Amino acid sequence: MGWGHGNPRAILHIDGDGFFAACEVALNPKLRGKPVVTGAERGIASAMTYEAKARGVKRGMPLHEIRRVCPEAIILPANYETYAIFSTRMNSIVRRYTEAVEEYGIDECFAEITGLRRPLKMTYEEIGRTIKRELQNELGITFSLGLAPNKVLAKLGSKWQKPDGFTYIRAQGLSLGNPKVSPCAPLNPSQNDDCLLSGYIRRQSSVHSVHSDNSPEDCLLETSKRQSSNETTLGYYLAHTPCEKVWGIGPQTAALLAERGVMTALDFAHKDETWVATHLTKPHIEIWRELRGEFVLPLETGKKQHYDSIQKTKTFTPPSNDQNFLLSELSKNCENACAKARHYKLFAKKISFFLKTQQFRYRGIEITLPSYTSLPNELMRLIRAEFPKVYRTNEIYRASGVTLYGLTDTPPAQQDLFGASITQAKASKVFERVDALAERYGNHTVTLGSSLSALRPNLDVGRPGSVPRPVRMRFGAGGRPTSKVVAFQTKNPASYHLVIPLMGNVY
Numbered sequence: 001m002g003w004g005h006g007n008p009r010a011i012l013h014i015d016g017d018g019f020f021a022a023c024e025v026a027l028n029p030k031l032r033g034k035p036v037v038t039g040a041e042r043g044i045a046s047a048m049t050y051e052a053k054a055r056g057v058k059r060g061m062p063l064h065e066i067r068r069v070c071p072e073a074i075i076l077p078a079n080y081e082t083y084a085i086f087s088t089r090m091n092s093i094v095r096r097y098t099e100a101v102e103e104y105g106i107d108e109c110f111a112e113i114t115g116l117r118r119p120l121k122m123t124y125e126e127i128g129r130t131i132k133r134e135l136q137n138e139l140g141i142t143f144s145l146g147l148a149p150n151k152v153l154a155k156l157g158s159k160w161q162k163p164d165g166f167t168y169i170r171a172q173g174l175s176l177g178n179p180k181v182s183p184c185a186p187l188n189p190s191q192n193d194d195c196l197l198s199g200y201i202r203r204q205s206s207v208h209s210v211h212s213d214n215s216p217e218d219c220l221l222e223t224s225k226r227q228s229s230n231e232t233t234l235g236y237y238l239a240h241t242p243c244e245k246v247w248g249i250g251p252q253t254a255a256l257l258a259e260r261g262v263m264t265a266l267d268f269a270h271k272d273e274t275w276v277a278t279h280l281t282k283p284h285i286e287i288w289r290e291l292r293g294e295f296v297l298p299l300e301t302g303k304k305q306h307y308d309s310i311q312k313t314k315t316f317t318p319p320s321n322d323q324n325f326l327l328s329e330l331s332k333n334c335e336n337a338c339a340k341a342r343h344y345k346l347f348a349k350k351i352s353f354f355l356k357t358q359q360f361r362y363r364g365i366e367i368t369l370p371s372y373t374s375l376p377n378e379l380m381r382l383i384r385a386e387f388p389k390v391y392r393t394n395e396i397y398r399a400s401g402v403t404l405y406g407l408t409d410t411p412p413a414q415q416d417l418f419g420a421s422i423t424q425a426k427a428s429k430v431f432e433r434v435d436a437l438a439e440r441y442g443n444h445t446v447t448l449g450s451s452l453s454a455l456r457p458n459l460d461v462g463r464p465g466s467v468p469r470p471v472r473m474r475f476g477a478g479g480r481p482t483s484k485v486v487a488f489q490t491k492n493p494a495s496y497h498l499v500i501p502l503m504g505n506v507y
């Protein structure tokens with residue numbers, strides 16, 4: 001079988017360390033060395049610096065819990081538009097070396113560097129370390145890299161030592177034909193002590209390197225020290241990786257494997273082809289082959305406009321305590337976020353919204369939606385219901401924001417032919433027209449009635465006494481009227497405010 005022999009491919013997986021929080025630190029050097037947590041807008045930690053991690057802050061931890069375990073934590077709302085800029089820069093730095101880049105997530109990518117040793121006059125490891133150094137110098141945040149003959153192993157490598165790690169997993173050291181190896185013992189007993197020792201050294205060094213203010217030269221020294229401790233075999237890495245930590249193996253598959261005594265990636269790699277074909281389907285068979293060192297999964301290298309989340313926020317002056325006004329601001333945030341989602345043909349499964357106080361404290365909450373949507377009127381119904389949990393009568397607010405998460409490009413399934421789906425289908429048609437009008441006349445040409453008070457200050461500029469006057473309009477796809485809407489026309493003939501009777505409570 002052809003793993004690891006001949007000319008192995010060289011694939012990098014590049015992953016930002018605590019990316020959102022690291023971007024915040026890069027933008028505001030005063031935050032360096034401090035426990036910074038992002039996620040104020042959803043009421044839970046979405047990312048954190050290693051200083052916060054060291055004090056016990058974990059992903060998904062609620063804000064009150066964060067304040068309990070780490071009272072000095074600086075909790076910020078995630079600013080996705082900024083992170084997207086860092087992400088774009090990350091990908092363009094990697095593209096200086098190779099065009100074969102798969103933009104896998106906002107803070108991670110795969111890059112193929114096979115065949116570049118001669119033109120670049122560097123080993124694969126040197127190329128990887130050079131890319132890492134450039135990323136860190138230019139972006140001001142640390143990255144962890146995995147270098148391996150395929151994507152599954154590269155991904156394993158980048159996770160191996162975080163933060164600021166570099167792990168080269170070669171396709172050697174997996175002696176096959178020995179399926180009964182014990183889970184955590186490397187195959188070659190003579191290397192056992194070395195491997196464990198190097199693992200120990202590695203973890204020590206990664207602890208020491210947490211956010212040290214190293215100059216690039218120091219970094220080089222640091223990484224070259226680690227390089228020597230990285231001379232381990234494929235079998236070693238697999239033996240120390242539980243199946244559920246392998247990229248692409250979900251909890252269900254891990255449970256299925258565990259039932260059959262397959263606990264580690266090494267146990268899995270040692271299974272023979274017949275066993276794998278009997279128990280698993282194609283995607284997991286491909287992972288099995290990659291764990292054995294083969295190159296199976298190609299890089300998807302087209303430039304991707306991917307959104308993990310869409311966020312719209314706004315600071316308003318003067319600050320306000322007026323519930324209706326705040327709901328109206330949220331409604332506008334919601335409309336803007338949904339318009340962007342519809343532009344990219346995306347649907348959200350979760351949303352969050354936040355209010356920011358004059359003391360710069362954030363109060364936010366995350367809501368899981370009953371079904372995927374990109375319609376603001378549906379989201380506003382939920383936001384309205386949760387609003388009292390976030391709003392405090394004794395506080396004055398200066399900004400609001402709405403974020404959509406769990407985005408998919410698969411349209412929501414019609415769950416029933418009555419009630420909700422029909423309303424949703426009709427509303428989708430209305431918003432198709434809204435988007436067409438926005439395209440033609442500009443944003444907010446037609447808006448939800450609930451956004452009206454947030455928009456009024458803008459509309460009133462230069463138009464004193466501009467009182468919206470109601471007009472009746474008919475909207476429908478392809479000229480066929482399908483929904484009746486009541487709109488309010490201002491003096492600007494292109495500006496209509498929309499009330500959609502079939503949705504009832506949008507105003």
Ligand SMILES: [Mg+2]
Nearest residue numbers: 015016017107
């Ligand atoms: Mg990351």
